[in-house]
Ligand code: DX5
């Protein structure tokens with residue numbers, strides 16, 4: 001996989017919301033490929049974050065694709081408002097989507113790219129029957145809910161399994177990883193077959209967040 005296909009998707013969860021416009025402009029100037037927007041409902045995960053209004057605001061502030069990660073129960077309630085608000089990718093959790101095939105189809109009907117994601121305890125096989133229909137497969141490398149958590153080491157083997165599933169089913173889906181991505185963890189994920197990397201704490205806690213985007217990308221280019 002060429003290094004040019006690496007996507008870095010900074011997570012706005014770690015942004016300064018008093019300076020959201022400045023932070024988004026900084027990420028864009030720093031070479032971010034996508035913006036990752038974590039929507040949490042306080043039910044599926046023990047935290048609350050953003051709704052439609054914030055997605056609309058982000059849409060006005062950038063042309064970067066908005067990669068919306070729905071950590072909510074009954075995600076289908078939000079597909080239409082989030083699509084209208086300007087989401088480009090809508091990713092739902094397998095654990096909250098008993099009718100995943102239908103939900104993936106509905107996201108595509110609304111003109112968005114459809115993603116499905118797996119909590120750390122959910123096996124890759126849960127996506128076997130829909131892999132060919134997905135635009136994005138997200139492997140969670142922390143238990144979702146908070147930024148700044150430690151990367152779960154077993155996620156590397158899981159990414160390799162997800163890559164094998166996508167290849168076996170002829171799926172062209174993006175393979176994304178989310179949680180604890182840093183200079184120390186990104187290379188192993190890239191080697192295992194991930195191409196898209198969410199990073200919150202690693203970018204926003206860095207002295208120079210824009211330079212950190214380049215540094216993360218370089219950790220993949222080094223091994224390409
Ligand atoms: C966690 C979120 C992540 C989070 C990643 O539930 O889905 O997107 O922002 O943050 P870091 O990179 O700090 O682990």
Ligand code: ZN
Pocket residue numbers: 011036037038069178198
């Ligand atoms: Zn996320």
